[in-house]
Amino acid sequence: MRDEQTAIALVQLDPYARASKQGGAWMTSLTPQSHLSGEKPVVTNNCNQTCPVGDEPSLMTWDEVTTLFHEFGHDLHGLLADTRYASLSGTNTPTDFVEFPSQVNEMWSWDPSVIAGFARHAITDEPMPDEMVANLLAARGFGQGFDAFESYAAMLLDQVWHQAGADELPASVDEVDDFEQAALSRFGVDYRLIPPRYKSCYFSHIWGGSDYAASYYGYLWAEVMDADTVAWFGENGGLTRENGDKFRREVLALGGSEEVMAAYRRFRGADPDPVHLFKRRGLL
Secondary structure, three states, X not given: XXXXXXXXXXXEEEEEOOOOOOOOXXXXXXXXOEOOOOEOOEEEEEEEEOOOEOOEOOXXXXXXXXXXXXXXXXXXXXXXXXXXXXXXOOOOOOHHHHHHHHHHHHHHOOOHHHHHXXXXXXXXXXXXXXXXXXXXXXXXXXXHHHHHHHHHHHHHHHHHHHHOOHHHOOOOHHHHHHHHHHHHHHOOOOOOOOOOOOOHHHOHHHOOOOOOOOOOOHHHXXXXXXXXXXXXXXXXXXXXXXXXXXXXXXXXXXXXXXXXXXXXXXXXXXXXXXHHHHXXXXXX
């Protein structure tokens, strides 16, 4: 926004892949919001979509759509921050809460009313046909067992790496595969056809000083809260301005300035109920 009286934040969008760019997608807080310093938030949204070539448009896969929504959920956590201290602003929360707003926002990419606003043909500008939307939503439940298994295996592998004693860890690179296999076997998740989401040497979430070390399970807890929040919206009239303001005011704006679960209980009126995640995954 150009009007200084109405501008609240700035988003820098970096959507396309390039040779010098790492893979994946992420949000970065360049300037955290702070009433103490008077700083307004500046955040990035980084993805790896295919660059347009010539006059041809850059078309997005559905995975790229949901990824963009996910990362913008992180952006909203930073953009809508309303705290005194920068150290408690936006995504400066416990790790298993960081992924919660992003996963909530990702779920709106599946809402038919939201799809109608953005899913349009690149050439004709026609909206996605209702039949195609219905098929997309129906296919959403396919492979949920596979997705859950590979994720849980990665979470368990993370725990083993960070709980093992020094004498139990691999002494050389050559021993890593055997260590990983033993860890997966211990929990009964060494199913050859469904490997963990990340092999140990590619598990960047838990290495290199990452905040996710020994905390990769946070994605699952965040998903429980996200499904519970989506259920709350459904129980209270859906995607209304009033509901959005409540979520912004009582969850997103607070960052880590309050104990996050106390804030969530105040917003929801109860603890997160895992039943909503089971329903989403088709496991009931």
